[in-house]
Amino acid sequence: MKKLIIFLLTALLSLALVACGTADNEEGAEDTSNSEENTEETNDEGATEENEELxxxxxxxxxxxxxxxxxxxxxxxxxxxxxxxxxxxxxxxxxxxxxxxxxxxxxxxxxxxxxxxxxxxxxxxxxxxxxxxxxxIGFYSKNVESVEDIEEGTTIIMSRNVPDHGRNLLLLQEEGLITLDEDVDPTEATVEDIVENPLNLEFDTSIEPALLTQNYEREEDTVVAINTNYAIEHGLVPTEDAIILESPDSxxxxxxxxxxxxxxxxxxxxxxxxxxxxxxxxxxxxxxxxxxxxxxx
CATH class of the missing domain: 3.40.190.10 (Periplasmic binding protein-like II)
Structure with missing residues (x-):
């Protein structure tokens, strides 16, 4: 009988020790989880602080x-x-x-x-x-391959962006296609300031800048002044495709x-x-x- 009692007490003590060990492990796991959460929160706060410094x-x-x-x-x-x-x-x-x-x-x-x-x-x-x-800025054409090929009555298309008109007209003057009123600042010149136009060139200044490349594709016998950003976006290479190109000292x-x-x-x-x-x-x-x-x- 004594042996049975001792055996039962020993078994109960062992179970108690196991239960305590399990509880300690669970608490340790919880502590570790909390530590990881704290680390993540710290990292997030650090990243936020770093972003806020920009x-x-x-x-x-x-x-x-x-x-x-x-x-x-x-x-x-x-x-x-x-x-x-x-x-x-x-x-x-x-x-x-x-x-x-x-x-x-x-x-x-x-x-x-x-x-x-x-x-x-x-x-x-x-x-x-x-x-x-x-x-x-450059002048482009589907069918006109050079300045010498520009025929009488050719339409020159420029954007409706008036500040670019003088810039475009000055290039045409440099090529001998027109002459501007010498009393007008070339950078501010408009079509109305043309005093000589030996080829009787026609001018269309009604087009939105972003639509110039569409006119280049559609109006094959015209010459179109196209801003370089739109020319590049359309796949044109200004140094190769433009028949007239502004000099680098612009x-x-x-x-x-x-x-x-x-x-x-x-x-x-x-x-x-x-x-x-x-x-x-x-x-x-x-x-x-x-x-x-x-x-x-």
Missing amino acids: TKIVVGASAVPHSEVLEQAAPLLEEQGIELQIETYQEYVLPNQDLDSGLLDANYYQHTPFLETEKEQKGYDFVDLGGVHIEP PYANLIVARSEDEDNEALQTLVDVLRSEEIQTFMEEEYDGAIIPVSE
Whole structure:
């Protein structure tokens, strides 16, 4: 009888020890889980703090090449604590409207004459933070292969963007196709300022810039002045396909533009510096094969 009692007590003691061990393990597992959760929370907080340290800027740009150039600049800006958000546009009106309304911190698509016209007509309080690249404008045609092949009465199609008219007409004058009134600033010239037109060229200035390539495809016997960004996007190579191409010393640099209140904004100043850096300039030269020309000053 004593042996039976001792056996039962020993069995009960063993079960008690096992139960305690199991409970300890479960508590340990819970502690480990809590530790992992705490670690994850710490990591998340650290990541959040790191993201909060980045200064975010929103820049509007034409699709090609402007947005592509900005995409190359984004990692370089991130290294300097700046997060770049790119908003892409297909036309020339909204980027300035959105900049004025505060939806954008800056935009990158326009040259000085266009900017000055927009400011005068719409009252924008904008400032030019610096040029990034030049897009030599060109004249293209499906059937006309050279300036010498332009026949009498040929239609010259230019966009309805008036600030580009003087730029286009000056190129035609340099090729001897027209003569402009010498009392008019060539950069501000319009079709009405043509005083000599020996080939009786016709001019169509009613087309939206984004639709110029469609007219190039459809109107085969015309000569169309196409902005380089649209030409590249359409698959044209300006240095090979244009029958007339603006020289590299063009004053029409594409600018980073911001509201005047942000003229000294450090993040936007850094954006200009990065876009003028050797790495980005090399990308532009290699990617676009001379179709756009970097500006370093």
